[in-house]
Amino acid sequence: xxxxxxxxxxxxxxxxxxxxxxxxxxxxxxxxxxxxxxxxxxxxxxxxxxxxxxxxxxxxxxxxxxxxxxxxxxxxxxxxxxxxxxxxxxxxxxxxxxxxxxxxxxxxxxxxx
Amino acid sequence: xxxxxxxxxxxxxxxxxxxxxxxxxxxxxxxxxxxxxxxxxxxxxxxxxxxxxxxxxxxxxxxxxxxxxxxxxxxxxxxxxxxxxxxxxxxxxxxxxxxxxxxxxxxxxxxxxxx
Numbered sequence: 001x002x003x004x005x006x007x008x009x010x011x012x013x014x015x016x017x018x019x020x021x022x023x024x025x026x027x028x029x030x031x032x033x034x035x036x037x038x039x040x041x042x043x044x045x046x047x048x049x050x051x052x053x054x055x056x057x058x059x060x061x062x063x064x065x066x067x068x069x070x071x072x073x074x075x076x077x078x079x080x081x082x083x084x085x086x087x088x089x090x091x092x093x094x095x096x097x098x099x100x101x102x103x104x105x106x107x108x109x110x111x112x113x
Numbered sequence: 114x115x116x117x118x119x120x121x122x123x124x125x126x127x128x129x130x131x132x133x134x135x136x137x138x139x140x141x142x143x144x145x146x147x148x149x150x151x152x153x154x155x156x157x158x159x160x161x162x163x164x165x166x167x168x169x170x171x172x173x174x175x176x177x178x179x180x181x182x183x184x185x186x187x188x189x190x191x192x193x194x195x196x197x198x199x200x201x202x203x204x205x206x207x208x209x210x211x212x213x214x215x216x217x218x219x220x221x222x223x224x225x226x227x228x
Contacts, residue, residue: 032215043115043203043219044156089156099207099215100146100169103156 003027004092006104014112019077021107023090026071030092034101035064035075038087047088048075080111116140117220119204125226131192134223138185138206144168145187146207146217147179151200162187194227201225 005024013019021035031052036044050057050064050073057064063076077084087108091101116139126132138145147159158171162181173179176194181187191198201224205217 034216036219041201041222041224043117043119043205043221045115046216046218049216091156093215099144099217100158100161100171101148101156101205101217102158105155 001026002105003030004090004102004104006090006107008107009105010108010110012110012112013080015082016079019075019080019084019109019111021075021077021088021090021109023073023075023104024071025073025092027092027094027102028071029094030102031095032093032099033064033066033073034091034093035062036089036091037084038089038106044089077109080109082111082113085109085111115218115220117204117206117218119202119220119223121223122221123224123226125228126194127228128194128196130194130227131190132194132225134189134191134202134204134225136187136189136204136206136220138187138204139208139218142206142208142218143185144207144217145181145185146205147173147187147189148203148205148219149200150203150222151197156203159189191225196227199225199227 034049035047038044087106090104118137143164159173161169201222204220207217
């Protein structure tokens with residue numbers, strides 16, 4: 001049972017345009033959501049996060065939107081750059097003292113020059 | 114550089130053997146997490162320690178065990194290794210640096226190959 005789903009395995013975007021990566025979750029206990037970027041043979045790199053008490057968080061070119069009623073979040077990258085090409089993972093953690101992450105399967109973003 | 118270090122970077126061993134993976138968290142972080150990334154399973158949570166105590170367990174096999182030492186570094190022990198244990202093993206840490214207790218920062222991983 002996949003509690004965090006990223007339904008698009010891949011996404012190609014032209015440089016300078018907006019990249020939108022989507023993520024859905026099923027567990028109502030999740031209250032903190034994160035996006036990580038990953039290159040092959042490297043560890044995930046933290047990008048941006050959002051608490052369930054917010055619906056938007058922005059950091060430079062990265063914005064995360066959370067729609068709790070739809071159990072959906074999205075990552076917007078504007079403008080997209082070739083260096084953004086990587087696998088992006090959505091992750092969620094439940095409320096409580098155990099804060100383990102449940103990851104989606106990832107989306108391969110390719111930004112074309 | 115996340116500040117989390119893992120050794121060794123690569124490990125090649127045979128079935129039935131035992132190995133130890135080591136992780137040093139970011140300075141001051143009290144929580145350490147272990148994750149496994151295999152080709153068909155994605156990133157899966159194994160176990161969490163907080164200040165030396167086990168806090169949560171995920172899909173960790175009985176052949177696997179972990180501990181966190183007083184200096185907060187952690188070790189993941191994998192025994193009676195099988196071919197299917199070949200994977201990338203990541204350590205992550207979180208703490209109260211910059212007031213954020215929830216964001217986990219990942220190490221570069223250990224690639225385990227079981228032949």
